[in-house]
Amino acid sequence: MPRARTAEEVQEFRDKLCAVATRRFAALGYEGVTIRALAAEAGCSPMTPYNYFKDKEEIFAAVRAAAFERLADACEVAAATAPDDPRRADVLARAYLNFAVSEPDAYKIMFELSQPDEAAYPAVVRQVERCRRFMMQPTEILVREGILEGDPEKLSQMFWAGIHGVIVLHMAGKLVSGSSVEELYAMMVTTLTRGARGPRFHDIERALASGLSTG
Template sequence: MPRVLTESDVADFRERLCEAAERLFAGKGPEAVTMRQLAAELGVSPMTPYRYFKDKDDILAAVRTMGFDRFAEALETAYATEGDARARGAAVGEAYVTFAFEHPQTYKLMFDMYQPDEDAYPELKRAAQRARATMSDYVKALVESGHLAGDPERIGEMFWASTHGCIVLEMTGKLPPGGARKLIGEVNSAISRGLRPQA
């Protein structure tokens, strides 16, 4: 008869399984990883993961949820720094790049092409929306302070797309080490110049 698991036991195993999944998913791609491989990584029976997660997509959603929450926390902390709208915006941008390169496996999984349906995972949807909110909040402050003109949501998407693209280029070896930060600065400056209020 299997022992009764406490909430602490469940939380601990789920966390260890998510850590193992993050390593394997990032290294091989989510589609190439099986539940059996995840179980072997932790030295448990092939059926054990099913006591904690419905399937692989359920694990992937949990890994992404934790990643987006950590990412959002880093961005929120940066946004809360002292200074004007431009300084806070720069802090958010720096926090974004720092998180991506300090946690490359997490970052790759957050934005991997293999994505489960977020509507089926409310916690993942919440965490992703939390991160996205900070990526547009700092732009709202820039628009309100008169540094930029336009729709804050759309401008935030422009900065997000350029930042993400530069990071991926460096992560895949298409830019030299440190090249993403340099290019992000140049691209974002160009975007900002084009979005300044007309005199």
């Protein structure tokens, strides 16, 4: 009779397989990956992964949940370092940018266009919502204090879309020659922020002048 696996052994194998899956999914997309290929790279039999995951969809969900969790954790740590509300938005955005640049494979998988129904995996939904709250929080504060003007949720989506676009261009090698991802990010944030300025926008302008857009 096979020996029962300990919780630590189960988690160790799940982590190992997810690391392999992260590389494979990022390189080949969801449709291009098979459990047989994952097992081969992980050095186990084709049936072993089924002892830990129901199917490929569950592996993909586990990889995405873990990636969003790491991003949310990075945002949480960054938020605690912000000296004031105007800088909190920039600190969070930079934490997001740094995560994407340092973990490009994970980032690609997080926003894979072809993916299973997210709602079927509560762990994914929970971590995505954590990230969304971090992206929403500073915008809500800035609008409430009159620094920015507009619908907080739509503004946060606009900034998120801008940051994501800069990251995707960087990953695709499509940035204008001579410009860095950090430079384009700074220009994008400055331009969008000024376009949504509120009656107390001078507060964030002082923050911009003291280093908000240049780090």
